[in-house]
Amino acid sequence: MSKTLRRFLIPLLVAGLASVFAGAFLPAQAATGTYLRLAHLSPDTPDVDVTVTNFARPDWSVKLNGVGYGDISGYQRIEPGTYTVAMRAAGADPKSAPVISATLDATDGRAYTVAGLGKFTSLSLSVLDDDITLPPAGKARMRVVNGAPKAGELDIDRAGVPVIEKAAFGKATAYSLVDAGASVLQVLPKGAPATDLPVTLDPGGVYTVLVLEKNGGLTAEVKADAKGAEVVPAGGVETGGGSTSRVMVLTLGLIAVAGAAGALFVTVLRRRKA
Numbered sequence: 533m534s535k536t537l538r539r540f541l542i543p544l545l546v547a548g549l550a551s552v553f554a555g556a557f558l559p560a561q562a563a564t565g566t567y568l569r570l571a572h573l574s575p576d577t578p579d580v581d582v583t584v585t586n587f588a589r590p591d592w593s594v595k596l597n598g599v600g601y602g603d604i605s606g607y608q609r610i611e612p613g614t615y616t617v618a619m620r621a622a623g624a625d626p627k628s629a630p631v632i633s634a635t636l637d638a639t640d641g642r643a644y645t646v647a648g649l650g651k652f653t654s655l656s657l658s659v660l661d662d663d664i665t666l667p668p669a670g671k672a673r674m675r676v677v678n679g680a681p682k683a684g685e686l687d688i689d690r691a692g693v694p695v696i697e698k699a700a701f702g703k704a705t706a707y708s709l710v711d712a713g714a715s716v717l718q719v720l721p722k723g724a725p726a727t728d729l730p731v732t733l734d735p736g737g738v739y740t741v742l743v744l745e746k747n748g749g750l751t752a753e754v755k756a757d758a759k760g761a762e763v764v765p766a767g768g769v770e771t772g773g774g775s776t777s778r779v780m781v782l783t784l785g786l787i788a789v790a791g792a793a794g795a796l797f798v799t800v801l802r803r804r805k806a
Contacts (some may be wrong), residue, residue, distance in 0.1 A: 564594050566612050566638045567662075567763050570596060571604040571647035573679035574702075575745050576653055579622040580648070586616040598622045602679070604645070604755060607763045612638050617646045619657060625728070632657045643763055645740075650702035651681060664738055664758035672733035673707040676678065680745035683721030683783050688741065690717055712737065719743060719752045727752050736760040 570582050579600045585593045594606060599622075614637050618630035634657040636644060643662040650656050660677070667673045676688060676699040688696040690710065695717070699705045712735040719727040719741075729752045733739060738757040757763070781799060 549788045565609045566640055567607040567643040567664075568610050568615075568636070568638065569605045569607045569643075569645050569738060570599065571645055571677075572599045572601055573677060573742070573744070574650055574652060574681045575601055575679060575681060577601065577648060577655055579650045580619045581622050581624060581626070583618050583620070583626065583630075584610075585618075586611075587615050587616065595626070602742070602746065604647075604742070610638060612640045614638070617657060619648055631655070634659055638793075643703070643757065647677065647704075649677075649679065649704075654702075656702070658704070658712055660704050662738070662740075662757045664761055664763060666736055667709060667738065667759040670712055671709050672735065672737040672739060673737045674710050674733065674741060675705045675707045676741045676743060677704045678702065678743050680721070680724075680743045680750050682724050682745055683719075683743055683750060686719060686721040686743060688717055688719055690715055696741075704740075707738070717741065717752075721749070721750060724750050729754065734759055 568584070570583075570584075572580060579598050581594055582596045582599050584595075594608065599605075614635065616633055616635055618633040619629050620626070620628060632648070632655055634646060636646060636659050638644060638650060643664045645660040645662055647658050647660060648655060649658050663673060672697065676686070676696050676698045678686060678701050680686075681701050683701060685698045685700050687694060687698065695710055696705050696708055710733060712733050714730075714732040717729040717731055719729060721727075721743075727750050729741070731739075731754050737759045740755045740757055742755060743752050745751075
């Protein structure tokens, strides 16, 4: 390769690769889109397959297989619109009638959790509004989703001060504002011993406390809904052509760089022959 050709090609390749890799590892985007996650919180319901379809685009769908009790997905960014979320027994024919389904009217700037809640005989697929707006300075926002029938209505105290009261089984409470920082939450069920839950709530964070029933006892865990009004999608941005993965972005970027380098190579050769 001539010095002239190297002088043109090397900077082009370096700049192109730098831009591609920068795009492939972008930081989490602020929650200006629409976000969806799925949860199975019904203790006596077997594993399920969950399918999300778009009314406006029946050829587009997302499917999660073998979702079990206590599972909650990360957020996936979707386009605003109307969606159907359907649950079927794990391994069932995707064309068979769902065990239960729900309709989601998703709007821009909002986040949702669609959760199977309650016992199997009265199973409901609930659309929960996740309040990802930024809490006031020094505060966090927290709610409870009670998926433990033995707990009955439960309360949550923090340093002896009630934070959330009467969280009913199969329901999600409203969010409460709490002071940010490290502390211990005390989950106080009516039908079981108290459970201590050490937590660190970041300023500007939004959290869901999941109360579950496993191995004959209660467990509690904290899930971050948002931090600083920002969520981290589980997948790529859902666009008119379907989800775009970072691998695809990287591949297309490399093709573009290679194409540009090839075009320059041909141009230089032609000039040398002229």
